[in-house]
Amino acid sequence: MILQIKNTARDLKIRLPDLITRPVGRRMYERTRKSMAHVGDGEVVLVDFSGVQVIDSSFIDEFLLRLIEDSREESPVFFVKLANITPIIETNIDSVFSSYQAYNERRIAVVTESLTAMNSYCIGIISGHERDVLDYLRINRVAALGDIAAFVGMREEDALPLVEGLYGLRVVRREHSGPPGRYEAV
Amino acid sequence: MYVLTDGTTTTLLLPDRCRDVYSFEDIISLGEKISRERVAALDLSAISFIEPYSMLALLLLGRNHLRDTGERLRLANIPLNIHQYLARMDFISKGSFVLTDRLDAKLLYRRSSFSNRVIEITDIPGRERESIRAIAGVISIFRKRARHILKYWLNESIVDYFVTVISEVCQNIFEHSLDSGYCAMQTYSAGSEHVVRLVIMDSGIGIRESFGGRNEFASVSGSGIIEKALTTPISSKRRFGYGLCQVNAIIEKLKGSIYIRSADSSAAVLYNRRQSGASHLFLRDDLAPFPGTQISISLFG
Numbered sequence: 001m002i003l004q005i006k007n008t009a010r011d012l013k014i015r016l017p018d019l020i021t022r023p024v025g026r027r028m029y030e031r032t033r034k035s036m037a038h039v040g041d042g043e044v045v046l047v048d049f050s051g052v053q054v055i056d057s058s059f060i061d062e063f064l065l066r067l068i069e070d071s072r073e074e075s076p077v078f079f080v081k082l083a084n085i086t087p088i089i090e091t092n093i094d095s096v097f098s099s100y101q102a103y104n105e106r107r108i109a110v111v112t113e114s115l116t117a118m119n120s121y122c123i124g125i126i127s128g129h130e131r132d133v134l135d136y137l138r139i140n141r142v143a144a145l146g147d148i149a150a151f152v153g154m155r156e157e158d159a160l161p162l163v164e165g166l167y168g169l170r171v172v173r174r175e176h177s178g179p180p181g182r183y184e185a186v
Numbered sequence: 187m188y189v190l191t192d193g194t195t196t197t198l199l200l201p202d203r204c205r206d207v208y209s210f211e212d213i214i215s216l217g218e219k220i221s222r223e224r225v226a227a228l229d230l231s232a233i234s235f236i237e238p239y240s241m242l243a244l245l246l247l248g249r250n251h252l253r254d255t256g257e258r259l260r261l262a263n264i265p266l267n268i269h270q271y272l273a274r275m276d277f278i279s280k281g282s283f284v285l286t287d288r289l290d291a292k293l294l295y296r297r298s299s300f301s302n303r304v305i306e307i308t309d310i311p312g313r314e315r316e317s318i319r320a321i322a323g324v325i326s327i328f329r330k331r332a333r334h335i336l337k338y339w340l341n342e343s344i345v346d347y348f349v350t351v352i353s354e355v356c357q358n359i360f361e362h363s364l365d366s367g368y369c370a371m372q373t374y375s376a377g378s379e380h381v382v383r384l385v386i387m388d389s390g391i392g393i394r395e396s397f398g399g400r401n402e403f404a405s406v407s408g409s410g411i412i413e414k415a416l417t418t419p420i421s422s423k424r425r426f427g428y429g430l431c432q433v434n435a436i437i438e439k440l441k442g443s444i445y446i447r448s449a450d451s452s453a454a455v456l457y458n459r460r461q462s463g464a465s466h467l468f469l470r471d472d473l474a475p476f477p478g479t480q481i482s483i484s485l486f487g
Contacts, residue, residue, distance in 0.1 A: 015322065015326070017311075017329075018322075018325055018329075018353070020322070020325070020351055020353040020357075021318050021321065021357055022320055022352065022357075022361075023315070023462075024318065046464075053346055053349070054346050054349045054350055054354040055430035056349075056350050056355060056357075056432075057350075057432050058353075058428075058429075061428070086346065087343055087346075088343060088346035088347060088349075088350060092350060092432065093474065095428060095431075095432050095435060096428055098419075099419035099428055099431070102419065103419065105282065143449060160455065169232060
């Protein structure tokens, strides 16, 4: 599913290129969730920010954080991926995620379509091994746990919590159709 | 030494201390005198220059006086250039002061003459819906004029950084101050230095009071709370917040400076003056009381 943020903003008569303040974030979130009523289990929701220049921390808190928290619910599980984000959007998301993690003692991350300024396809604090897994899956699309474990130099039983942790963050998918123990990129 | 009495009204001669946030403290410290000696008019004849922070703080001083006494202070003997500037920035039309002299319309600055280098004084209402509209308006004007306001600093990202800063700081007014406030911005030259200054202020409950419900700050000084808000994602309304912390990170990146004043405390962070090992954070808790929170964010070039 592709969510064009500029279309949602236009429907709500919110002028772009900047999406700022909590009330604007709340309105955008509510409209977005309505449009996601039929999102399928395991589906990737591509949030496309083309046409948006700045989103501030209040907007991120009310819109993106809530969307990511929803994605972690059991039903339906979905995966958020960001597209066409500007450097300031990336900076602001990164800052909010750092604060969220510091105060909630709960990690948060989101996958991006393009390479970020931090030379990664993910915003959020993740370990070097986790980043390796994301990069491996991004290139190979789908991989068995054994292959991932071999790539990062771990035993399968040690790699399992690592990959499942990434699944819990909703930055890696479990393959639905294939045999168990296979993962795919978001 | 500044008080003159002409028989019917008491006039206070303001010293020429409107050049920066620090010198304006001399005028804020006259606030008590204004109420104690029932000053009715401020004589601006000694003022040779007024920068945006001093202008907005003077406007708040007048508004506070009006709220406290029900009477508007008069402004007298305003030098022509100051009068032109105050009129151009919409200071006079805010209605906090009565002017003893009217300026001939021919002498007023035309909007087109330096419109692009300023954002006029804009009300930031205390209510959420109106405030959001006002903030969006300020940002829209800023985007249109950014090429001129940030002429000496312009790169691809700086405009977006400033949009974030304006948004974060203005939201604090309706989120935390329980009052309305003002925002203004200007680029100007001081000697050989170019300055761009964004000023946002209110006369609400202030930073300490807004954290009143948090026990962990009970024994922290006012300036200590300001410092904490700048360096840690704390919030008075939620478990954690981002605003000032994010602003601080951006201004550090841009090597600018931040000055925050609230009640009798202040914190100044001078990234533009930072040298290796030297302190760039200056805290004070001995200022004259002035209600609300006043913020000045500057870049120098």
